[in-house]
Amino acid sequence: MPFGETKDKRKYDLNNCPFCGSVVLKIMKRASDEFPEITPRIVSYYVSCENCGACGPPGLDVEGAASLWNRCIPRPDPIKEAIKRNRNDPK
Ligand SMILES: [Zn+2]
Numbered sequence: 001m002p003f004g005e006t007k008d009k010r011k012y013d014l015n016n017c018p019f020c021g022s023v024v025l026k027i028m029k030r031a032s033d034e035f036p037e038i039t040p041r042i043v044s045y046y047v048s049c050e051n052c053g054a055c056g057p058p059g060l061d062v063e064g065a066a067s068l069w070n071r072c073i074p075r076p077d078p079i080k081e082a083i084k085r086n087r088n089d090p091k
Contacts, residue, residue: 006050015072026048027048031043047069
């Protein structure tokens with residue numbers, strides 16, 4: 001791994017990125033622009049992978065974002081799946 005684990009990764013026990021396996025993960029904070037009349041702004045948190053740019057689902061707090069990230073399951077790559085199937089079942 002070219003980069004070490006981030007503090008957030010260790011602190012919140014985040015799983016490696018489900019897309020690229022990276023451990024360079026950061027919890028980001030985002031203030032919603034959708035309802036500017038509501039103050040304070042609605043704030044959400046999400047885990048972001050610094051390596052591939054993947055973002056986890058937004059949570060209302062850091063712990064929520066971390067647990068949503070840890071439940072992320074990468075979608076299987078349809079091409080890789082087809083290759084695997086061909087190998088297991090040659091015609
Ligand atoms: Zn990633």
